Amino acid sequence: MNVALTLSDFPDRLSPMVVKELRQGLRTRLFGGVLLTLHLMLVLLTLMSGGAENAAVVSGWFDGIVTLVLCIIMPLRGFSAVADELKSGTLDMLALTRLSAGRIIFGKWAAIASQSLLLMLSILPYVVARFVFGGLDLFGEIAALFYKWLAGVVIAALIVALSTQRQFWLRAVVVFLPLMIGGCGAFSFIMMSRMGPGTSSGSMFTFFTKAGGGSVPLLAVGMSAWAIFFFLSLAATRIAPAASLLSVIKRSVHLLMILSLLMLGWLTSAGVASMAALVVSVLPLLMMDALTERVNEVPSVYAAFYQRGWPGRLALWLLAPGWVTGLVYSALLVALAVGCVGWTRSVEEAKLVVVSAAGVWMIAALVQLFPTRKSRDLLPPFIIFWLFVNVVIATLGSLMVMPLAMKSSTARFTFALPQLLPAGYATAQPADKAALLDLGVLTACIWPVVLLIAAVLAWRHARPARQEGWRMIHGQKGGPAV
Numbered sequence: 507m508n509v510a511l512t513l514s515d516f517p518d519r520l521s522p523m524v525v526k527e528l529r530q531g532l533r534t535r536l537f538g539g540v541l542l543t544l545h546l547m548l549v550l551l552t553l554m555s556g557g558a559e560n561a562a563v564v565s566g567w568f569d570g571i572v573t574l575v576l577c578i579i580m581p582l583r584g585f586s587a588v589a590d591e592l593k594s595g596t597l598d599m600l601a602l603t604r605l606s607a608g609r610i611i612f613g614k615w616a617a618i619a620s621q622s623l624l625l626m627l628s629i630l631p632y633v634v635a636r637f638v639f640g641g642l643d644l645f646g647e648i649a650a651l652f653y654k655w656l657a658g659v660v661i662a663a664l665i666v667a668l669s670t671q672r673q674f675w676l677r678a679v680v681v682f683l684p685l686m687i688g689g690c691g692a693f694s695f696i697m698m699s700r701m702g703p704g705t706s707s708g709s710m711f712t713f714f715t716k717a718g719g720g721s722v723p724l725l726a727v728g729m730s731a732w733a734i735f736f737f738l739s740l741a742a743t744r745i746a747p748a749a750s751l752l753s754v755i756k757r758s759v760h761l762l763m764i765l766s767l768l769m770l771g772w773l774t775s776a777g778v779a780s781m782a783a784l785v786v787s788v789l790p791l792l793m794m795d796a797l798t799e800r801v802n803e804v805p806s807v808y809a810a811f812y813q814r815g816w817p818g819r820l821a822l823w824l825l826a827p828g829w830v831t832g833l834v835y836s837a838l839l840v841a842l843a844v845g846c847v848g849w850t851r852s853v854e855e856a857k858l859v860v861v862s863a864a865g866v867w868m869i870a871a872l873v874q875l876f877p878t879r880k881s882r883d884l885l886p887p888f889i890i891f892w893l894f895v896n897v898v899i900a901t902l903g904s905l906m907v908m909p910l911a912m913k914s915s916t917a918r919f920t921f922a923l924p925q926l927l928p929a930g931y932a933t934a935q936p937a938d939k940a941a942l943l944d945l946g947v948l949t950a951c952i953w954p955v956v957l958l959i960a961a962v963l964a965w966r967h968a969r970p971a972r973q974e975g976w977r978m979i980h981g982q983k984g985g986p987a988v
Contacts, residue, residue, distance in 0.1 A: 523605055523613025524620075531583070531617050541625065544575055548632045552639075568636070569650075572629060576654045580622045581662035585681065587614040588669040588741065597745060607746035611738050615666045619659040626655040649723075656730050663737035670744035671886055680889060725770075729784075732763050740795050744883055749804045753796075753827040757835055760792050764839065768846060782846035786859055789843055790866050796832030797870040798884040801964045808975030828968070829870065829884065830961045836863070837954070854939075857947050858928060864950030865924035869895060871953050874960040900925040907933055921946040924953070 531537055548571070554564045588611070591597040600610055633651060637644040668677050739756045746752050764785050771781030802808075807827060811818040824835050840863040848856035869891045873879060878887035903926040907917040911933035920930025920942070927946040934942050 521609055521613055521616075522603070523600075523609055524616045527613050527617030528620060531621055536583070537621060540575060540579060541628070544571070544625065545628065547571055548629065552632050552635050565636070565642075568632075572651065573654055575625060576622055576658040577661060578658075580618060580625065581658055581665050582681075583621075584614060584618050584662050584666040584669055585677065586669055587618075587666050588745065589672060589674070589677070592670075592672055592745075607742040607750065608739070608752065610745070611666065611741045614669075615659075615663050615734070615738055618662045618666070622655055622658050622662070626651060653726070656727065660730050660733045660737075663734045667737040667741035667744075670741045671883075673886060676886055676889060679893070732759075735759060736791065736795070743795075743799060744885065748802060749806055751807065751810060751827070753799060753831075754821075754825045757796065757825050760795075761839070764842060768842075778846060779850040782843065782850055786843050786847065786862070789839060789859075789863065792839055793832075793836040793863065793866040793870075794885075794888065796835045797829045797866070798873075798888050799827055799829050799832055800882075800884060801828040801830055801968050802826065803968050803971040805971050805974035805978060808972045809978040812976050812979045828964075830965045830968075833867075833870075833954075833957060833961050836867070854943060857943055858931070860947055861924045861927050861950045864953050865896075867957050868924055868950075868953040871957040871960065874957065874964075879960075895923075896925055899923065904929050916942060918942065921949050924950045 548568070551564050551568050551571075588597070591600070597610075605613075629651060630648070633647050634644070636642055637647065665681055668680055671677055736756075739752065739759075743750075743752055743756070767781045767785055768778060771778040808822065811822040811826060814821075823831055824838065825831065840860070843863075844856045844859050847859050869888055872891045872895075873884055873887045876887075878884070878891075881887055900923070903920065903923065907920065907926070907929050910917045914935065916934040916938040917926075917930040918938075920926040924946070927943075927950070931939060931943055931946070
């Protein structure tokens with residue numbers, strides 16, 4: 507009897523949060539409906555693929571349906587994963603079970619990833635059948651199916667991170683607008699590539715592998731793993747207790763990732779320039795994460811750094827929770843990116859990296875200048891300001907740049923806003939590019955100065971907590987904490 511129970515249940519090694527979410531997810535009508543509908547459609551498409559005259563069209567529908575399920579439908583199951591727990595008040599009850607914030611978030615994501623993996627494995631027989639009927643590249647098709655699942659679990663991590671926000675409309679705007687645009691574009695690309703002569707997802711995978719070398723798949727898997735860690739740690743920060751030191755782990759991993767990418771570019775044929783471009787592309791995300799943490803006023807947090815002597819006090823300025831240390835951390839990341847881009851590419855591109863970073867500092871400064879600085883979570887106001895500045899103002903400014911570009915005139919007003927300067931620089935006359943870029947960099951540097959002033963005030967406000975943390979370690983001996 508005990509053997510039957512052991513074989514029919516999840517092993518004890520699994521996290522209880524993963525088991526709970528998996529049981530609930532597998533029993534829902536949505537998962538069963540998606541599974542049955544997917545297999546009915548794939549059976550029909552597999553039967554239709556026997557004819558050579560419609561093989562390309564059927565293959566396009568096959569890839570489109572699989573991409574829709576793995577990259578959109580399944581990840582969307584995490585849309586309210588944490589928000590429902592927050593609204594019902596059950597998150598505090600989960601914390602009483604000694605489950606950390608990271609394990610709770612990981613359990614939410616792992617359940618979705620496991621269900622997506624189950625769907626992906628159930629699709630493999632149809633891939634083999636298409637290989638038998640149509641002579642497609644079997645290993646290329648399997649690799650493409652794996653990358654679709656990988657992209658889906660990364661999107662699922664992003665949606666789970668956004669589910670920590672209570673505002674339904676904010677989650678809807680951030681999730682559905684990019685998914686609608688990106689999903690339609692990806693579906694159209696797959697359909698067009700399938701209808702083209704001799705193209706398939708497997709052959710496209712083979713092309714990119716040959717073009718970029720054997721390190722491309724490993725780099726894609728590695729960056730996907732880091733992206734999953736980034737989004738899940740971002741979500742865990744939103745629900746973690748104030749005494750948590752999750753920022754130490756997060757920022758250490760992010761810094762190690764950047765250094766590893768640059769070292770990989772140095773040691774392999776990928777090149778430092780391409781790795782530096784990859785670092786620049788993820789830099790705004792890292793800055794956003796560091797600049798949206800509230801200033802910590804728990805003495806035990808600072809005591810954990812003080813008890814390690816001067817190395818701990820030095821690490822406090824980079825790794826301690828809070829957006830004040832996040833400003834120092836983001837400045838370090840920007841300095842690394844600017845140095846690599848300036849060394850491997852050009853000084854002009856390095857200046858554009860400074861402008862791009864200043865755009866993120868500008869959003870963080872706006873959050874601190876308005877009453878939004880008192881918010882319990884700084885991420886929602888940061889997203890709102892980002893949407894307003896980048897979507898509304900930058901779009902209107904770009905529309906004003908277009909007529910000037912058609913008249914071969916330089917849009918000099920773009921220097922005033924970091925988000926507009928790249929468009930103005932790209933359309934400026936060759937003789938005006940250098941002056942416009944220098945003026946834009948000078949103007950953009952105002953925002954980190956404004957944010958620095960706000961950081962000094964916030965750091966002074968948290969001084970009693972640091973002093974109490976110092977006394978917890980040293981008693982009344984030694985100088986006061988800074």
